Amino acid sequence: MxxxxxxxxxxxxxxxxxxxxxxxxxxxxxxxxxxxxxxxxxxxxxxxxxxxxxxxxxxxxxxxxxxxxxxxxxGDVIHGYRTTFPIPLAEACSWDMALIEETAAVAAREASAAGIHWILAPMVDIARDPRWGRVAEGAGEDVWLAAAIARARVAGIQRTIGKTVRTWSLAPSTLPATGSLKPEGTITRSMSPSGGSGKRISHRSRRPWKRGPAP
Known part of the structure; x- marks a missing residue:
């Protein structure tokens, strides 16, 4: 069957x-x-x-x-599980993709050992409003850097424990790939119409999501 x-x-x-x-x-x-x-x-x-x-x-x-x-x-495994690492925004300052991949791998291995199947990370929204409540969970405002880090984190999570833990790109802005919403404002899950052009949507919102999955 x-x-x-x-x-x-x-x-x-x-x-x-x-x-x-x-x-x-x-x-x-x-x-x-x-x-x-x-x-x-x-x-x-x-x-x-x-x-x-x-x-x-x-x-x-x-x-x-x-x-x-x-x-x-x-599980919300944002910057480590039992082992705590710097917040994603701080890790992004290193520009060290090998290190970022390794910290993701350690977190995934520990989470898997605790029975977790689904890691609610990485958060790949592009944060350009400092009032937004989830800036710390992402890689900042640079699209290229955010895309590279998304790829490194997913590779680390999936490399260590194979298919045991799935990766979901958590984003309070639920439709960043379409540009209908963007992260801004003063509360954790604030969303507002972007009014963005197709070019801006393609180059800013979609790229980290497209680069995230490992090949």
Whole structure:
């Protein structure tokens, strides 16, 4: 049976509530969430730390839920996991791609050992408004540098642990590739219309996202 056939078979067995549950991610774990996992009402958990707890939750999902679908464990691994490195903006000042790749690899290895599958990094938005609350998570305002660092970080994350940890380019500005939004303002997830030209969108917003995935 092909993977597609297995997926179709599983979907045919799922109730509407279970399908919705697979799209639910908890931001803060509570003891009551264990029962929701048993009922198939949670598909992903963010911010759970420690292999023991992760293993317990996965056991509940696989052995005690009706369908046995494993949880997708995510983590905000922005500048290290157990080992703390300088914030991404500070690392960008080094212009040392080999070092940046290595710190990403260490963080990914540690996160993988703790049961994390999905790293919410790197953040690749181009930050040109100092009031924006996530400037520290990116590489600054230079497009070329941000693109090079995005490539180095993804290469480091995927090099060390293969396919165990996936990379997602986290961006509060959810559509930087289209130019419909841009990061600016004074709050963490502030977004506003960019009004940018196609050329500016292509050269500023899209390049880091296009360069990020490793070849």
């Amino acid at each position: 092909s993977v597609e056939q297995q997926i179709d078979k599983l979907l045919s067995r799922m109730t509407l509530q279970e399908k919705i549950g697979q799209m639910i991610q908890t931001g803060t774990f509570e003891e009551a969430d264990k029962e929701k996992i048993r009922m198939g009402r949670i598909g992903s958990v963010l911010g759970v730390t420690g292999a023991d707890l992760v293993n317990e939750l996965q056991r509940i999902a696989v052995e005690e839920s009706r369908l046995g679908i494993p949880l997708l464990i995510a």
